Amino acid sequence: MNRFHLPSTLLLAAASPALVASTAEDAVPELETTVVTANRYESPMQQSGTSITVITADEIQKRQVLSVADALRLIPGLDILNSGGMGRMTSVYTRGAGSGQTLVLIDMVEMNDPSSPVGAFDFANLTVDNIERIEILRGGESALYGSDAIGGVINIVTKKGKGAPKFSLSSQGGSYDTFKVLGSASGELDDFNYALTASETQTHGFSAADYLWDNPERDWYRNTTVDGRAGYQALQNLDFGVNLRYNHGKSALDYMFGDPIRPNAPTDALNYTGTTGELYTRGFTHFKLLDNLWEQTLGVAYGLTNRDYNNWDPALPFDLSGTYEGTKLKGDWQHILHLPEDNTLTLGLEDEEDTLVNQSEGIGSQNYNTQGYYLSDQFDLLDRSYTTASVRYAENNRVGSKVTWSVTEAVLIDETGTKLKGNYGTGFKVPTLYELYAPFYGNPELSPETSRNWDVGFEQAFLERRIQFGATYFNNHFDNLIQANPANWFKAENIESARAEGVEAFFQVNPIENLTLRGNYTFNATLNENTGKALVNRPRDKGNFEANYRFLKDADMNLVVIAVGEKDGVLDTRVPAYAIANLAGSYNLNPYVKLFARIDNLFNKEYQEVYGYGTTRLAGYAGVTLTY
Numbered sequence: 001m002n003r004f005h006l007p008s009t010l011l012l013a014a015a016s017p018a019l020v021a022s023t024a025e026d027a028v029p030e031l032e033t034t035v036v037t038a039n040r041y042e043s044p045m046q047q048s049g050t051s052i053t054v055i056t057a058d059e060i061q062k063r064q065v066l067s068v069a070d071a072l073r074l075i076p077g078l079d080i081l082n083s084g085g086m087g088r089m090t091s092v093y094t095r096g097a098g099s100g101q102t103l104v105l106i107d108m109v110e111m112n113d114p115s116s117p118v119g120a121f122d123f124a125n126l127t128v129d130n131i132e133r134i135e136i137l138r139g140g141e142s143a144l145y146g147s148d149a150i151g152g153v154i155n156i157v158t159k160k161g162k163g164a165p166k167f168s169l170s171s172q173g174g175s176y177d178t179f180k181v182l183g184s185a186s187g188e189l190d191d192f193n194y195a196l197t198a199s200e201t202q203t204h205g206f207s208a209a210d211y212l213w214d215n216p217e218r219d220w221y222r223n224t225t226v227d228g229r230a231g232y233q234a235l236q237n238l239d240f241g242v243n244l245r246y247n248h249g250k251s252a253l254d255y256m257f258g259d260p261i262r263p264n265a266p267t268d269a270l271n272y273t274g275t276t277g278e279l280y281t282r283g284f285t286h287f288k289l290l291d292n293l294w295e296q297t298l299g300v301a302y303g304l305t306n307r308d309y310n311n312w313d314p315a316l317p318f319d320l321s322g323t324y325e326g327t328k329l330k331g332d333w334q335h336i337l338h339l340p341e342d343n344t345l346t347l348g349l350e351d352e353e354d355t356l357v358n359q360s361e362g363i364g365s366q367n368y369n370t371q372g373y374y375l376s377d378q379f380d381l382l383d384r385s386y387t388t389a390s391v392r393y394a395e396n397n398r399v400g401s402k403v404t405w406s407v408t409e410a411v412l413i414d415e416t417g418t419k420l421k422g423n424y425g426t427g428f429k430v431p432t433l434y435e436l437y438a439p440f441y442g443n444p445e446l447s448p449e450t451s452r453n454w455d456v457g458f459e460q461a462f463l464e465r466r467i468q469f470g471a472t473y474f475n476n477h478f479d480n481l482i483q484a485n486p487a488n489w490f491k492a493e494n495i496e497s498a499r500a501e502g503v504e505a506f507f508q509v510n511p512i513e514n515l516t517l518r519g520n521y522t523f524n525a526t527l528n529e530n531t532g533k534a535l536v537n538r539p540r541d542k543g544n545f546e547a548n549y550r551f552l553k554d555a556d557m558n559l560v561v562i563a564v565g566e567k568d569g570v571l572d573t574r575v576p577a578y579a580i581a582n583l584a585g586s587y588n589l590n591p592y593v594k595l596f597a598r599i600d601n602l603f604n605k606e607y608q609e610v611y612g613y614g615t616t617r618l619a620g621y622a623g624v625t626l627t628y
Contacts, residue, residue, distance in 0.1 A: 037135040037155040038408075039378055039388060040144055040346055041295075041336050047378075047386040049408030049421040050141075051077070051455055051472050051504065055134040057159070062548055062558040064584040064598040064621075066180065066201070068134065068156065069123040073562055074544045076504040076520040077138045077152075077474070080123075081537055084208025084266075084613040086201075087221030087251035090123040095138055095476055096500025096526045096538055097151025101429055101449070103141075106156040107229070107243040108332075109280040112148050113305040114354040115326030119148060119432040125249035125276055129182060130197040130227040132159040138504075139474065140427035140453035142404040143390035146350065146372045150427035150451045150478065158229050158243060161186040161193035172596070172623025176218075176616075177204035180623075191233040198226045209254040209266035210614040212606060217268040219252035237288040244281040250274070253309075255320070264571040265612035272311045272320060279304040295336040303328040322360030329353045342383075346376040356433035363442075366433045368398040386410040394428070398436065402428045402448055417461035419470075427451035435482050435492045443492045452477045457504075471505035497529040500538070514550040519543065534568050537575075537610070541565035554588035569611035578607030597622040 038048035045052060053075055065071050069090045073080050079093040091099035100118030104111040111121045137153040145153055165187035173179040182199035201223040209215040224247070231241040253272045259265035284299035304327050311320040334348035355367040376390035388408045395401040406425030413420070431446040457472030481496035502524035509517045521543040526535040534540070545561040563579040584598035597620070604618035 035135050036157065037137045037153055039344070039376065040334065040348075041344075043344075043378070046412060046419065047380065047410055049386065049388065049410040050423050051138040051421075051457070051474070053136045053138075055136070057132050060128050060131065061586070062556055062584065063560060063582070064558075064586070064596055066127060067123065068126045068128055068131070071128060071134060072123075072136070072154070074520070074546060074560065075136050076506060076522045076542075076544075077502075077524070078136065079524075079538055079542070081610050082124075082613075082615070083610045084210075084219065084254065085205050085221070085616065086203055087124050087205075087223065087249050088208050088219075088253070088613070091120060091537075092123060092154070093538060094151035095453075095474055095502070096498070096524055096535060097451075097476065097478070098481075100432070101148065101150040101427075101451075101478075103145050103149040103153045104156075105153065106245055106280055107158055107282060108155075108284075108299065109243070109245075109282045109301045109303055110148075110328055110330065110352075111278075111280060111303060112328075113326045114328055114433060115305055115307065115324040115356050115358065117432060117434040117438075119429070122276070124251075125223055125225075125247040125278065127199060127201070127223065127225050127247075129199050129225050130158050130184065130195060130229075132157045139423050139455055140425040140451050140476070141406065142394075142427035142429075142451075143392045143406040143425055144374060144376060146374075146392060146394055147370065147396075147428060147430045147448070150429050150449065150453075151476075158227060158245075159186065159195045160229060160231065161188055161195040163188060165189070166627065168625060168627040170623060170625040172621055174621030175600075175619035176206060178202070178621065192230070193232075194228070194230045196226075196228045198224075200224055205252075206616065207254065207268060207614050208252070209259075209268055210608060210612055212614070213259065213262065213265060213612065215254065215266075215268045215614070217252075217254075217270060219254060221249065221251040223250075224248045237292065238285070239287075240283075240285050242281070242283045245279070247276070247278040249276050259612065262612065264569075264573055269311070269320075273309070275308045275310075277304075277306040293338045295338075297332075297334045299332050301328075301330045301332075303330075322358075324360065325355075325357040327355045327357075341379070343377065343379040346378075347374065349373050354433060356437075358434070358438075362439045363434070363437050366437045368396055368430075368433065368436075370394060370396045370430060384412050384414075386412075390425075396430050396448075398444070399430055399446065399448055402450075404428055417465070419459040421458070421472075422454070422456040424454040425452075427453060431482060431492075438492075441484060441490065441492050446482060446492060447480055447494050449481055449494070450479045466510040467507075468509075469505075469507040471503055473501075473503050475499075475501040495530070498527060498535060499529060500524060500526045500535070516548045517546070519545040536568050536570050539565040539567040539577075541577075552587075556586045558584045560584075564609075573611040575608055575611050578605060580605050580607065592627055594625040594627070595622075596625070 033045045034042045035045045077095045081091045083089045094102045099120040104121040135155040141149040170182045180201040184197040186195035207215040208219045226246045229243040233239045255269040258267040280303045282301035286297045307324045330352040332350045337345040350372040352370045357365045372394040374392040378388040380386045391405040404426045408423040411420040429449040453476045455474035459470035461468045478498045480494040483496045484490040485493040506520040526538045543563045547559045560582045566577040569575045581602040586596040600619045
């Protein structure tokens with residue numbers, strides 16, 4: 001058996017950063033930041049034994065990123081892979097897990113694409129419009145969230161309308177002939193609340209296939225996003241809500257292979273385009289009984305992903321045209337019981353129907369049903385020890401049933417500002433409809449992929465939390481991984497196993513008022529146990545640094561440095577290490593007008609995230625936001 005070990009120096013430190021919310025006036029993070037993802041209901045993040053990070057709307061604004069993928073780049077344990085600029089395929093790997101093994105939610109709507117070969121969500125068209133916060137949970141959470149959560153969960157929470165009606169209009173433009181306009185309206189009217197945004201983004205872009213490798217064509221991109229959320233408080237203990245998000249992106253694409261000089265590198269395709277339409281919506285009712293001791297939420301969600309590729313370039317050796325549609329219909333009923341002795345019991349049931357329509361490859365229409373029943377209990381001892389135990393029974397009508405479980409522990413030592421934490425869980429992932437039924441490749445006899453995940457770590461705070469640091473050691477083992485078997489005409493089979501273990505370490509310092517310094521480092525050693533090689537596109541080393549300074553009361557500057565180590569690419573390619581810096585600034589001219597600007601790739605570095613695909617060079621953007 002292949003074995004690998006962490007350096008002994010790294011085994012001494014271990015944890016996940018808690019980049020928690022902060023205000024403009026007080027840079028010290030709030031101790032009682034609440035999260036939903038850890039337990040499926042709002043609870044203090046300090047009481048969770050899982051590795052969880054929160055990106056706030058304030059942090060998104062300071063960094064001035066346009067996409068959720070760019071917001072996730074500073075999170076330890078995550079690897080973001082973009083194939084050639086805005087609108088191109090963008091994948092997220094969590095602690096070595098594959099892109100299809102991280103569950104992505106937006107307001108509790110599952111976004112993973114049933115038409116994707118591996119069931120992944122493509123972040124290419126997901127903007128940060130109307131996002132209140134992003135919660136990133138690292139580590140297997142199938143017990144609470146079912147299939148697809150082997151690596152972790154990314155939960156996106158949108159803004160809820162509050163206060164008097166408010167309107168805003170924002171416009172920005174810059175390099176690569178980029179332009180974006182966004183309008184929003186939100187507020188409360190008696191017992192009704194609403195929040196609505198709409199945006200349009202366009203860019204002439206740069207070549208998706210790296211132009212430094214003789215690919216001069218510029219690949220354009222257009223995106224339209226509409227996001228809405230509304231709620232109604234019918235009674236003191238009864239409310240209703242609905243949310244909807246629609247993305248439509250269209251981009252010029254390049255051929256993934258065909259470079260005449262560099263084998264396995266992409267090359268320009270002059271007449272190849274891709275269009276993606278995504279719709280996610282959920283309606284729910286939430287009510288409380290027995291003096292609020294018993295909470296219930298009943299919801300119905302629907303997700304649709306439609307991908308259409310058109311290729312009329314006779315120079316390409318293959319016809320890349322095709323249409324793929326994936327739908328997900330899900331009903332859920334969750335109960336939260338606030339029991340005596342500081343004990344909270346959560347139980348629920350889910351019923352999900354996934355459908356794939358793929359006429360291009362002869363699959364036709366295929367579907368399966370997955371039912372899940374979960375139970376979770378969190379109890380605390382003397383306001384110091386917080387233990388959560390969870391179990392799930394899931395049954396898929398095509399591949400059978402599976403039981404998964406997890407246990408987390410958080411110990412708070414208030415006298416020293418110390419938090420100790422640990423987590424162990426098992427996971428599973430149902431084979432995708434493509435893996436089951438694609439011609440020649442599909443195999444109806446496939447079993448679910450499985451995992452064992454555990455981590456242990458600490459977080460330490462000093463000087464009223466003006467100094468914070470910590471680390472987490474994690475260990476993941478994946479079994480029954482589905483791969484094409486060359487010995488059986490490349491048919492999909494459960495033939496691979498993999499490991500990933502490493503350390504996530506972080507610090508945050510507020511040396512003076514209005515100045516925040518933070519950084520993190522991830523060491524991730526991965527191994528394909530069948531080949532003895534590292535998993536592709538997972539760098540062994542990754543680090544980030546961020547400095548934010550608020551000055552002159554209404555001005556803000558934010559510097560980000562991202563460093564990524566070298567990694568193995570697909571088909572025995574190698575992607576070199578790189579480091580880039582981004583700078584953003586804003587100024588509130590008055591209560592109604594805000595000016596902002598940013599510079600990407602400040603030092604004009606040449607680099608690649610995916611072998612052969614282009615990235616931005618030095619680029620500048622500026623804009624204005626009007627609020628009334």
